[in-house]
Amino acid sequence: MQSESDGLKNNEIAKYCEYRTKRLVLTEDDRLAASGPTLDNPLVNGVNYTSTLTSPLGATAPATPPAPTAAAARARSQDGLAHL
Numbered sequence: 001m002q003s004e005s006d007g008l009k010n011n012e013i014a015k016y017c018e019y020r021t022k023r024l025v026l027t028e029d030d031r032l033a034a035s036g037p038t039l040d041n042p043l044v045n046g047v048n049y050t051s052t053l054t055s056p057l058g059a060t061a062p063a064t065p066p067a068p069t070a071a072a073a074r075a076r077s078q079d080g081l082a083h084l
Helices: 008-016 020-034 070-081
Strands: none
Touching: 008 020
């Protein structure tokens, strides 16, 4: 956690004349709440909510890695048995 005497908050106030990160986070939080996520209606980026955030250099990455295919899982298990 950053102290009041340094860090992001004071750097942004000096550069932008406001605590920009706080404003951006609270704005995004309001957008998330407005989309009405529930356990029955979870957030799905691009369906009921579209993030305004981008990854560095505009790269996109899935939030979680995709599950391996059945063929890949079989190949891994067969590789593990090769030494027997």
